[in-house]
Amino acid sequence: MNIKCAFCQTPYTLSRIQMIDALQKMDAEKLTHYDAHCPRCRRSTRVERKRVEMFFPNWREALKQLEAEMQAHPQPEASSAVESRPDAAKQKEPKKAKPQSAPKPAAKKTEKTKSAAKKK
Numbered sequence: 001m002n003i004k005c006a007f008c009q010t011p012y013t014l015s016r017i018q019m020i021d022a023l024q025k026m027d028a029e030k031l032t033h034y035d036a037h038c039p040r041c042r043r044s045t046r047v048e049r050k051r052v053e054m055f056f057p058n059w060r061e062a063l064k065q066l067e068a069e070m071q072a073h074p075q076p077e078a079s080s081a082v083e084s085r086p087d088a089a090k091q092k093e094p095k096k097a098k099p100q101s102a103p104k105p106a107a108k109k110t111e112k113t114k115s116a117a118k119k120k
């Protein structure tokens, strides 16, 4: 979507990713606007949430697709983008990194023998 800087009048655009990111943030923090940053003067211009939602009504679906894609093909750029937003990183953290179901009976055995040995 197109935005015009409120300070220097530079027109710039928000990409789909930026819109998703903005909507996600606004949704999580219950905000009614997003601060878009001007590429020229770096000052922030407020963009109303309604406007972004109108421009990108199916963003939740797009977000799901994006997350599925990112899980299937992890990219270094994507992870660094997440890094800058710790709250998002928490949500995106995979619940099962590695299924480690192999138990180690050795540790428990020593514990048992210890307590058994202590027993008088």
Ligand SMILES: [Zn+2]
Binding pocket: 005, 006, 007, 008, 009, 010, 038, 039, 040, 041, 042, 043
């Ligand atoms: Zn500007």
